[in-house]
Amino acid sequence: MEVKRTVPVKLDVPDDRRDDLHTTIDQFNDAANYTVENARKDDGYLILNKSKIHDRVYYDLRDRTDLPANLCVRAYSKAVEALKSTVAEWKKGNSRPLPHFSEPSTVYDKRTLTIKDRSATLSTVNGRVAVEYVIGDYQQSYLDDDDYEKRMGTLHYREDEGAFYLHIVLLKEVEQREGDRVMGVDVNLKNVAVTSTGAFSDGGELLWGQNHYFRVRRSLQAKGTRSAKQALARLSGRENRFVLDRLHTISRRLVEEARTHDCSYIAVERLTHIRENMDNGNDRTKRQIHDWAFRELQEMLEWKGAEFGISVEPIPPAFTSQTCSRCGHQSSTNRGSDGWFACNECGQEYDGDYNAAKNIGLKLLTVPEGKRPSGLSHGQLALKSGTVNLSDDSSSAEFRPEGESHGQARSSNASVSKR
Incomplete structure (x- = not known):
């Protein structure tokens, strides 16, 4: 499998060349926005073909900007990719405006960027700019790894620091890990991530931080002064x-x-519609769900797992919170408002997120043969105290030991054992 890393590197830019980078970013965004404005055909449909977009806007971009030819290509290519994403959302019935580019960034490829171990040169509206890296051990470990190929990069300007960063894209090939054992993961607000193996990642600190920043942000917005905006x-x-x-x-x-x-x-x-599915009508919860970086967590999980040949596979989450992972009985009343799961059919009790994590793993194991991931045969679900084979009877899954009280099981966060 292909492992992709994006390493942010702070740049030491000569004072007399900073304006060249700022102007390049501004004109790059202007070129991308001009592409969006001129991407609609006479019949109203958007042009999503890069060759056709090239014929329509390339020479205009060369006339209206000082960008080198290849940066013009990168600008209209970025616009087309954003348009494709927008059209895909429209086809799903989701409302989304046409893309607009204002973030201070510019996309570079091998023609416009030369990446070295400790320095780089970037094309600008005024020739090339040579920059040195300001890096730590983390960046060095990747830049010095010969297994990674340096492909491209994106120039960013961080206004809060007044500094330029180059996000360097690195690629390498890694062997898929052998075996067909699966770990299910459920994500939520209270417990950020719960695994079928019984590991809980508490979300209290993350929610506290987000609530803190929300209160400070609201206070500054109420002031409305220039210093408050800064x-x-x-x-x-x-x-x-x-x-x-x-x-x-x-x-x-x-x-x-x-x-x-x-x-x-x-x-x-x-992740499709995950925010809508988790919405409980509470305004504070709505805001927390909106702020919660579900996609960022999954993307990090994907590229960290790929480093070790572990594949991350998305599955439909429907009814994973309402279904008993032991007997398969599904009911909306199985899970209480406190998040605890108690099956109406077999009486099994779990932490609700832990039960959902097991169901998510089981769903991957039941994907039809032609659609399941390459290398996954019959498969096993990894549990806290062992595994369950797909062919096993559901009663062989984990259960709360006889004699353990409801309160004990609740406080132990899925303290379970194998029958």
């Missing part, structure tokens, strides 16, 4: 770094859990 820009950068740091820690723990249980596959919920 503080908001700095706050946004700190909040993003706070969230990403927590998500990196959680995704790393999930991959370590999969490796510990010798899993080759991690089954996760397909």
Whole structure:
């Protein structure tokens, strides 16, 4: 499988060339926005073919900007990809405006960017700019790894720091991990991630941080002063770094859990409409769900897992919270408002998120032969105290030991054993 890494590297840009980079970013965004504005045909349909877009806008972009030819190509290509994503959402019945580009960034490829171990040169509206890296051990470990091929990069300007960063894309091939053992993962607000092996990642710190930044942001927005707006820009950068740091820690723990249980596959919920499915009508919960970076966590899990040959597979999450992972009985009354799962049919009790994690893993094992991931044969679901084969009777799955009280099981966060 292909492993892709994006390594952010801070740049030491000569003072006399900073304006060249700023102007390049501004004109790149202008070129992308011009492409969107001129992508609609006479019949109203959008042009999503890059060759046809080239014929329509390329020479205009050369006239209206000072961008080199290849940066013009990268600008209209970025616009086309964004348009494709928008049209895909429209086909699903989702409302989405046409893309508009304002983020201070520029996409580079091998023709416009030369990447070296400790420096780079970038094409601009005024020739090439040579920059040195300001890097730490993390960046060095990837840039010095000969197994990675340096492909392309994106130039970003972080306004809160007043600094330029180059996000370098690295690629390498890794062998798929042998075996067909699956670990299911359920994501939520209270428990950020719960695995079929019984590992819980508490979301309290993450929610506290998001609520804290929300309150500070609301206070600054109410002031509306120039200094408050500047503080908001700095706050946004700190909040993003706070969230990403927590998500990196959680995704790393999930991959370590999969490796510990010798899993080759991690089954996760397909993200389509996940926010709508988790909406409980509470305004605060709606805001927290909107802020929650579900996709970022899954993407981190995918590329961290790929490093060890572990494949992350999305599955439809329908009814995973309402179905008993022991007997298969489905009912909306199986799960209480407190999140605890008690099956109306067999009486089995679990933490609700743990039960859902097991069902998510089981769903991957029941994917039809022609559609299941390459290498996954009959498969096993990894549990806290062993595994369950697909051919096993459902009663051989884990259960709460006889004699354990409801309160004990609730406080132990899925303290379970194999029959």
